[in-house]
Amino acid sequence: MSWLSSVRNALSGIVPGAKSQNPDTLWHKCKGCGTMVFTKELEENLHVCPTCDHHERIGPGERFAQLLDEGSAEVLVQPRSTEDPLKFRDSKRYADRLKTARADTGEQDAFVNAKGTIDGRRVVVGVQDFAFMGGSMGQAVGEAFIQGVEAAIETRAPYVVFTASGGARMQEGILSLMQMPRSTVAIQMLHDAGLPYVVVLTDPTSGGVMAAYAMLGDVHIAEPKATLAFTGRRVIESTIREKLPEDFQTSEYYLEHGMIDMVVHRKELRATLGTVIGYLCGERAAA
Template sequence: MSNWFKKLMPSRIKTQGGSRSVPEGLWTKCPACNSVLYRADLERNLDVCPKCNHHIRINARRRLDIFLDEGNREEVGETLEPIDILKFKDSKRYKDRITQAQKNTSEKDALVVMRGKMNDIPVVAAAFEFAFMGGSMGSVVGERFVRGVNLCLEYNMPLICFSASGGARMQEALISLMQMSKTSAALARLAKQGVPYISVLTDPTMGGVSASLAMLGDINIGEPNALIGFAGPRVIEQTVRETLPEGFQRSEFLVEHGAIDMIIDRREMRQTVSSLISMLLHRSRPNADPVLEQLEENEETETKEEEKQQDQVNE
């Protein structure tokens, strides 16, 4: 543009040298309905689309920030980092994948565990980071989860886990598969002590995680339209050579068929889980119901007497 024309141009229509006057990141698009959404409004709505109610995936720390009370939080097992014990390599070295995932997510592995409070109730909460290698479960994920369980056992605190995972981490082979039994055994100890465990299955929860810790809650909750299963729908269709019903493996399908207990909107999750925990704590707290305890003792005595009589008959 000529200098003489610039001088004649009114100031109100002069350009700003091609620079943008609107900062980037103010707007985003819903992946379900493609509506353009104001980022600040979406965050206030807990990343649930106000147009179609789609629950957009969020990272682990964002989820825990939403769920736990502010302040007095303690991260569990934050110093643990994965190692390439098998020297695994496919198209890329496992060690390089770890480094890249840590750089992209600012996390050391795919599970964040925190001790804190939820509506003033002391709890341990764990959340999977799906952006870290698909939220896959390896040795560090299993160890952090078990350390969270051990805290719950020591202080009789409820455990809440938000799962979002593609399953066991293939780069750790049998070590990753072992985490299924390791976490399940830890949850068995938790159940034996009567400490509540709430499992919240978010999109997606698949593979070895769905086949272990994610489905072992005293109450299993799904977020709306979350993909939950072991193998994916495409793999199943190719295997059985049949077309699957609409909505197969979605949380609505699972709750209809009794695979999970309920579906809760993310905006109501904190209050709902808080109410459930309060009820479960009342039932599991020692001496909370002396009549129930007496009935259980009587049942145990009767069982022992029956076993004794059966032994005498066998003799």
Template sequence: MADSKTDKPARPAPPRERKGWLTRLRPGVRSDIKKGDTPENLWVKDPESGEMLYRPDLEAAQWVTPSGHHMRIGAAARLSFTFDDGEFERIASPKVVEDPLNFPDERPYKERLAAARKSTGEQDSMAVGVGKVGGQPAVVIVQDFSFMGGSLGMGAGETFVKAAQEAVAREVPLVIFTASGGARMQEGTLSLMQMARTTLAVNEVKAAGLPYVVVLTDPTTGGVLASYAMLGDIHLAEPKATIGFSGRRVIEQTIREILPPAFQKSEFLVEHGMIDRVVARPDIPAVLGNILETLMMGRARRAA
């Protein structure tokens, strides 16, 4: 009779614990790698193609994806990309009365402003810098869509006026990069008044014989398009930027017709003579420099 001990089937060995590659590294290497070393937003999705892009590569490409999509960027990045070698002097935005109408909302207007300032690092939806663009001195205004949709309010209006006055005082061109959903509803009529004030400021720049150049970026709509965004001596635009006064759906419902697919895009506006040229973001500083040099030549001749 066989021994019962030898007749028992062998008990299977417990499964080996599977470990990730990081746990198999030698202790010295493991200690050098910290959880916080890898940022959570290291990969960014291309809104056009859906491809996941490595953030440092995207930043090096000025936030233009391989598919050609021009992603929205903040004021600091725009100023850095525009001025030669990223060097410029910031012009502080004037302070204005906050929430002059005590606007009733689900969230107090002052809280919205505070949140926007914290997330963008800017005082309002416009930022101003002075420096050289393509070798030409200029005052540059940048509208930041991430600040309450780049909306035009008293703060932005005062900033625009100050930038125009700075351009006249320094005798240099005024350039603006627009990006806005329109007037700021929390300031009511006071925001609409900025359309007239900015128009007068543009007239002062032109009366001084100085160029005013507009670069339209995605999106530029509403009261901004109906005022200073369409008063430039030259109008450039980034590729496929949405540019229009009213929304596409509103227009279609009004005229009861289906609009062309490219309607209100920068390429469509060039074809119909509303803007002068579509320029890719990396090429804008050089193109602006050539334009400013050409437009300032007439002023130099008059001064001679």
């Protein structure tokens, strides 16, 4: 029996409810340094590795819980859209991929909005979930983004969006690419209403999302060491036939070259957003 198995067996006898847990839920292997971390310890540390500070990917539920004032969150029902408009099939049917993603995440699609407050100031927060088909942008994501904009205008609140995506959803073809201009028009609606649009870039944000609403914010914040790119590193290197810097397409590289405004640790993100909203909205955002 390995030392790891011994620890797990010991814990099952001293931790209430631990016997119902399995090794996959009790421990988490950090994707940054490979350290095995207790899942509970990781959750208490906002899903940031206590050893190397690697920021793990998290979904809408965790984001809302970390950011919004306790008891203020009101998750909006995800809008419906046409499913599988092209009757697409690759190695699996698109309809089957959607069913699997919904079962795994408990969400209708890859973008979820919630209304609430941060430090008592009204805000609408949209979160893109990379766990749902890589956070890919299809019609449902476009509809949810517009829903968030409309909710922000209705409540006279800023719209804060957390991006995490591999890009446009290929199973919807040109219909997925149409969400780029649609989201751009929606952002202009926010500006016409005199409301700010704040983007928090998380790992990874790429492709059509990076070319659209991810880089159209009034303020751009990024989590540390997030991969941010329009196209892949290897594609660029093979095209220009040059070796790119090691930190290329990271949050820190973007900050150094003036493409984003700040890189903020997850532990400081709530306070930073509260300050930014206060500066941009003042008393207008007060609940």
